[in-house]
Amino acid sequence: MLKKSFLFISVFSCLSTSTWAEENTPIKEIIWLQSYTPPFHIAKNEDAPQGGICDNLTEQLINEIDDVKHTRLIVPQERINKYLNEGQNICFPCVIHKKVNNHLFNYSTPTTVYPPFNIITTKELAPELSNKHGSPIKLINLLADPSYVYGQAAARKYTDKINTIIENTTARHKASLSWSSENESQAVISRLSHGFLDYSIDYPFMSDYFVKHSKFKNIVSLAIEEDNREYVLGAVGCAANAPNNFAKQAISKINKALKNKVLNSEKYQQSQQFWLKQSFPEFNSHFKQQVLPITEQPTAELASTSHLSKD
Secondary structure (H helix, E strand, O other): OOOEEEEEHHHHHHHHHHHHHHHHOOOEEEEEEEOOOOOOOOOEEEEEEEEOOHHHHHHHHHOOOOEEEEEEOOOOOOHHHHHHHHHHEEEEEEEEEEEEEEEOOOEOOOOOOOOOOOEEEEOHHHHHHHHOOOOEOHHHHHOOOOOOOEEEOOOOOOOOOHHHHHOOOOOHHEEEEEOOOOOOHHHHHHHOOOOOOOOEEEEEHHHHHHHOOOOOOOOEEEEEEOOOOOOOOEEEEOOOOOOOOOOHHHHHHHHHHHHHOOOHOOOHHHHHHHHOOOOOHHHHHHHHHOOOOOOOOOOOOOOOOOOOOOO
């Protein structure tokens, strides 16, 4: 019996040592995923010299974290979940911050603040929707209204509350889904502009972007009654089920870079203001109160989903 006990203890000790060594082996690479979703990701050009909302953030993190290899990979939103489920060493710079890590992501400290979700529709239809379903729009009534066609990118997700409303109305079953893998944001906006859809749900800066930087000039946004938060916090998310304790190690490096350099960087703050301030006048005050004191826990209610498909 003593020999058996000793053998068990020895095997257990070896397994524990092996597991500890595996989980604490320094990571060698971070794969940064981005999707075809302007204005979150955009190639640098005259109109967007720092790229999209999440591009300068990714660029600065890569520059600051110099002890690992960095790979940037552009994938359709539908494939992001595939990479997550496969347990690859991925981080996604455009997720919604959560206080608690989950089965998909470990989260960085907050990186930015977004405005609440809006109804995205056309100038022609907006007055009719407001007259019929209120201002702000009562989302549950609009989604249940068979007179209008709701559409979204196939992989798009919102807050838990909005997702539940969509799933519990007939809208989800009748929704017109866009499966385009290239410029997924524009696919929905194009269908709205041409009358194939009546409305969608997204951030108000999406309509600003396409009105300014595309031929779709008739797009507007309307506030939603069910999303009355003051702001939504953004973050970096790293794959929770990647091996070698990847997410914990990657987030530790990311948080250090955010605190030491990135969040206080003039270029980073300018890039956020460029994209967010027009449709979100309170951006500066919320950014200073909720993002810059990164050692403090945010106080307002946080959204509970990513832009995934992540925004």
